[in-house]
Amino acid sequence: MSGLFQVPWSDYRSDLLDALWRTVSYTVVSFVGAVLLGLAVALLRLSKAWPARAVAAVYTEVFKNVPLLAIIFLTYFGLASAGIRLDVFTAGCLSLVVFYAAYLSEIFRSAIGGVHAGQTEAGEALGLGRAGIFVHVVLPQAVRQALPGTNTMLVDLLKSTSLLVTVSAAELMSEGRLITSETFRALEVYLVISALYFALCYPLSQLLLLLERKVRAGVPLSPRRRRRVRAARALLAADLPTAADRKEAVA
């Protein structure tokens, strides 16, 4: 065992930090893009116009049933051979966006469709417009529904950035391959690379679980809601049960 760690890791520290940063960049940019595109596709699938629904359905089915690696090769090598030369960051993000948007659109569609029709009616009866109903009534409830699946996809996307090693995207996995070719210590290097992925993903998924729990418990997260609830608490001070009341009720 004493011979396991022989790579001069301090020489690679700045390269590894760069690679780590690139992995995070791929993840953040691709995830934001995939959420936006996924939401757009989900809304198309819930549209009343059948051509819109058809386009969205075809999109979803195509990208759900083609491997991510094939999509990466198509956008980086395939498009290049057709004269559309994308740099590796653009091609990598594009691949991840179109692939994950397909999955996210399914999650969003069922979350939005799962909001009770009575909620929209209650919004209408209160004189809220279509946009107001979507933003203030449907979307917050859909987010609550969609959060667990979406969070899984985010962690999955982070791990999938490692596939970009095939186009030398200079992210963590590519850096691992580089160090291996210089040191010939595959076991040691890939153990360290795996540990780095774990160090990114585990805290992220724990954080997302915490967020899920808070949202489910109705904790106000936006500054506006927090201000409103705080102001309401002050106005309701005389009405709300005090700690002493609650103790009495339990006793």
Next chain:
Amino acid sequence: MTEPVTTAKTAPVARTEAVIRIDGLSKSFDGRLVLDDVSLEVDRGHIVSVIGQSGGGKTTLMRCVNLLERPDRGTVEVAGEVVHADGRTVCRDLPRLRRTVGMVFQKFHLFPHLTAVENIVLAQRKAGVPEPDALERAVALLRRVGVAHRGLALPDQLSGGEQQRVAIARALALKPEVLLFDEPTSSLDPESTREVLTVMRELAADGMTMLLVTHELPFAREVSDHIVFVDGGRIVEAGPPQEVLDRPAQARTREFLSSYGDPS
């Protein structure tokens, strides 16, 4: 309280001004006629109760008032303005119409992601009420329906009766000229029903104009100026409670009332 919580009754009692006027309304769903040439008026400060069997068109009739349902024929007039005529929506500003008409649903339909007080604030803010005023009014309304101590609870932490009272407060928040109640106690246990009916009785005493679909005949008799018996999409009989409930002229009305046992 500095501010009257319900709509101030501006019209003198003697003046009979219809807040809702429905004329010759028909509506069918998939070829099935659910409303057949129905006419109805609700005067300011009056309470009209619609009774009848489930599936008889009562709820559809009520939903035509704020155009949650669009009638195929006939006219709907709210607060002196024709909003729907001959299958066409005449009203240009649906949100404004719906702020004139408050609605309380059988299944409450509170927004589950918002606390009770936020449920009452939301529509006010969208209607342009400044935040402090909207909050103050929400708190005043919560006190008025007796749920202020639960003001920061989420709907699923509230009992059915509490939820429906918050829903009534929410419907009152925009100072509507008329309130629609669609079987407001049909999802509630007897205790909760009593709480909700108490609030509605107070609203009635304050002169709120109300159109009510209900199975609570004793309550309807107590508060209503007018009872309308709807069956098979038509108005079978209408008149003051003593007439419709005690001396019904139509055999169908007698048959319906007999299913309740002694209607009083």
